[in-house]
Amino acid sequence: MNARFGSRLWQRYVWATGGFSIVCSLMVLGFKPLASKMLSRSAGSELAQSSVIVHLFEWTWDDIAQECEAFLGPQGYHAVQISPPQEHIVAAEQGFPWWQRYQPVSYQLVSRSGDRAQLRNMVQRCRTAGVEIYADAVINHMAALDNTIGSAGTKFSRYDYPGLYQSEDFNPCRRPITNYQDAEQVTQCELVSLPDLNTASPHVQSQLADYLVDLVSLGIAGFRIDAAKHIRSDDLAVILQQTRDRTELDPFIYQEVIDPGTEAIKKQSYYALGDVVEFEYGRLVGEAFLNVGNLTLADLQTFEQNAELVPSHQAVVFIDNHDKQRGHGGGGTYLTYHDGQLHTLSMVFMLAYPYGKPRIMSSYAFETSEQGPPTMADGRTRRVYEPDGLGCGDAWICEHRQPAVTAMVAFRAATQAVPEVTDWWSNGRNQIAFGRGERGFIVINREETALVHTFQTQLPAGDYCDIIQSASQSTLCDRVITVNAEGQFRVLVEPMSAIALHQDSQP
Template sequence: MAALGQNGNGTAGSDFESGTRWFPAVPYTDKDFNKPCSVNASSEVRIIRDCYLNGLTDLNQTSYNVQNRTVAFLNSLIDHGVAGFRIAAATYMWPNDLQAIQRQVKDLPEGGRPFFYFEVNDTDNETVTTQEYTSLGYVTEFRYCTDIKQGIESFERLGKTTNYVRNITDPDHAFVYVDDHNSQRNHGSGGTVLTFENQINYKLAVAFTLANDYGFPRVMSSYYFGDNNDLGPPHYANFTTKGVPFKADESCGFDWVCEHRWKSIANMVAFRNTVVGTNKENNFHTSDQVAFSRGHKGFFAMAKNGTMNATLQTGLPAGHYRDLINGRVVTVDDNGMAQIVIDNPEEPVLAISVGKCVIMWRHITFIKNPICHCLFRTMLHLALDISR
C-alpha cells in the first residue's frame, strides 16, 4: 500500500499512516497485512511471499477482507471500461491467493473474462518460476527481452529465443516483449535490452516478435526522457500532459516516440492477426537474413542491413501480394515460390499475408481484400499493483 514511515493524504484526499498499517478509506488495518520481515535474493518461497519487499507494506492476500476489497476495486474498474489487468510483483504473492481473487472478478460487460497477465521475474535459477502461475493466465517472460536483443545482434542466435532447455515459459502462456517500462528507463537495462534508442534493431526485434509463433506479444509506446530516468511525459509548464500531434510522415511530435506507429511495428500487428493459430514453416536463415512462413497464411522476412534478394518458399497460394511494410508487390507462383526483395535500410522488413492480395490487370493495380474485416484492437495497459 505504501512504503513504511509514510503518512498523509492520497491523491483522492484520503488519510493514511503506513507505520501502523492504517488505511481507513479502504479500509485496511494492521490485521490485513503480513508481519514485517525482509526479502532477500536467497530467500525461501515463504519469505518471498510473506515478507515486505523493499520496505513496502505487504497485504496478506489470504485474508478474506483483502480479497473482497481487491475484487471490489477491480470490478469497479471494469465498470469504468477497463478490460484487463497487469498483476505487478506476482512473484511475491501466493498463486492460490491470486486465483481466489481472479475467480471473483466479474465478466466484462460485452461478455468474456477480463485479460490478466502476471509479472513474474524468472530469469533462470530463481526460487519462484513462471510455471507456478501459468494456470492463472499469461506470465511475463523476462528472458525473452535479453534473448531477442542477442538474436537481433547475431541472427544465428534467433533460434534460441524459445530455448525450452532453460525452462522458458510455454508459448501458450508466455507474455513477451522487447522492452518494458523498467528496462527502458535504465537505457536497456545497462545495454542488455533493446529500446527505441536503437531504432533499426528495435524495429527488427518487434517485427520478429510479432511474426514469430511464440507467446502473446506486447507493443510499447514511449516518450523521450534523455538522461533523466525520472522524467514524466511531455508536459507544459503547469505540468499538464501535452497531446500527441501526428506529423505528415505518421511520426509524433512533442517528444512522443510513438513506436507503435512505425510501419515495421504497426503493420505487423495486422500480419499477426491474420496468421494466428499457425506455426512457423519454411525457415530460411543466414547470418544477416531471416525468413519463414506462418502456415499457409503469411510469410515474413527481414534483413539486418536492409538488403535481401532471394527466391524462397512462402507457403502461400499463388497470387500477387502487397508487402505490408513497404508496399512492394510480391508474386507467388504455383509452387509457392517468390522473389523476396528488401531494399530499404530504414524499414528492413517484408510481410505478406492472405487477404492482402493484389489483382494485376492492364497495368492497373487493385487491392483485393476478401477478408479485410480484421479486428484491430489496441490494448491500453493500465498497470495496477494490487498488492503494493
C-alpha cells in the first residue's frame, strides 16, 4: 500500500542518517597488482545497458536530470522510477509527509519535484543519457484531506475535484477496507480512507487514460501502477488499452500487487496486463541474509522453485522499497540501508542472480515513518545536488551510488545473455558462489570467517578484475584473479564481503 492518511503513524525503525559504503577486503591467492592498467569500465566510457531500475524516491526533476547525465547513464542504469508527478495535497500541518505525493488533487503536472516544463526537460535529458523514465501512476484513488489546496493551487473537497471528478465518479462503498479476504471490498472500498475511483466508469477510465497519455507525450516510457490490486484487473485492462491505443510508444507496465498468497486478490490476475512487482522476493532474500528461522544463503539455490513467484520474465524485484522501509504492506522481514553490509550484500546477490528486473531503492534518511524528504520551510524539496555539484550526502542516502552496487550493475549487463545459474556452490550455510555460464562468476561470504576455496567456473582462461574490490579504486584494477585452463581459480574472501568477475572486466 502506498498512501497514508492523516497523522497515523506506521513507524518500524529508527534510522541512521549516514549512507553506507561496503568495504570488501579481499586477498586473491597469488593476485597480481595491475595499478597501471584500467578496468574495461574506463572513465567516460559507456556501459552496455542493464535491466536495472533505480527508484530516486522524492528527488526533484532537476536533480534526476543531473543524475542521469553525471552518473546513471555512464554507469549503465536502464531506468529511473520517479515519484508521482501529478498535483497532490500539501499537508503542511503534518510536516509535508512522504504520502502527500500519493493523494492526487488533479492531473496537472505540478508537484514538489517540479513543474511540467522541468519534468519534460528531465525526461529528454535522461533519454539523451540513455536512461528511461518510469512514472509512479496513482490512479486508484484521489486525495482524502478535505477543503484544502493542492500543489498547483487547485481548491478541492473530498469527492469533488473541480473539472475532473464529482461524487458520482467514486465507488459507493465509502468506508475503509477491513477484510482482505473479500475481493469486492479490496477493489471497491477505500484504501486507508482514500476516495476510491469507480474505475469501471467510462468517464473515469477516459480521464485516467488522458493522464497517462499526457505523460507518454512527454517521453515517459513506463508506469508503475500504484495500488493495482485495489483496481479490478478488467477495469485496469481497459484503461491501459485506451492508453496504448492513443500512443505510438507501448509503455512498460509494472503493477503493485502485494500478494502474500493468503488474500483474495491474486497476482496472476494481472499477468495479462504487464509485469508485476514481486514482494515475496525481497522477503525471501532478506530473511535468508538475516538468517531468520533456519534460513541461510544456501537456501537461495532453490527459492525460485520453492516459492510461487511471478515468472521471471514478468517480475520486477527489490530488496527494499519505500513502503517496506517503513514496515507497511504486510508481514515479513526486509533488509534496508540501516542493515549496512547485509543490505549491500543482498543487493549484490539480486544483481547477480538472473531472476526478474532489479529495482534499487535510493532513500533519504528518516526518523519516523511519516517523515517526508528534506524540505525547506515552505515544503519545497531540498536539492540533492548542492552548489558544489557533487550530489548525495547528508540526508540523501543514495544506495545506488555504492561502489559494490554500481559494479554489479555492470555485472548484470555483462551477464544478461546467460539467463540461468551455473556452477552453484555453497558450504551449506552462508557462503555461496555461482556462475552465469562463460560470462561471469560471483562469490558471497556472509559469515564471520574467511573463505578459502578453489571454484569451478565456465569462464575462459585468463586474468579478471574483481569488480567489487576494484570499484572503490576508481578505474584502476589492483586485484586480479587468474582463471586456469580448467576454468578454476583459488581465492580467499574476507568475512562479510564478495567478489565478482565477468568477461568485460578482463584487464
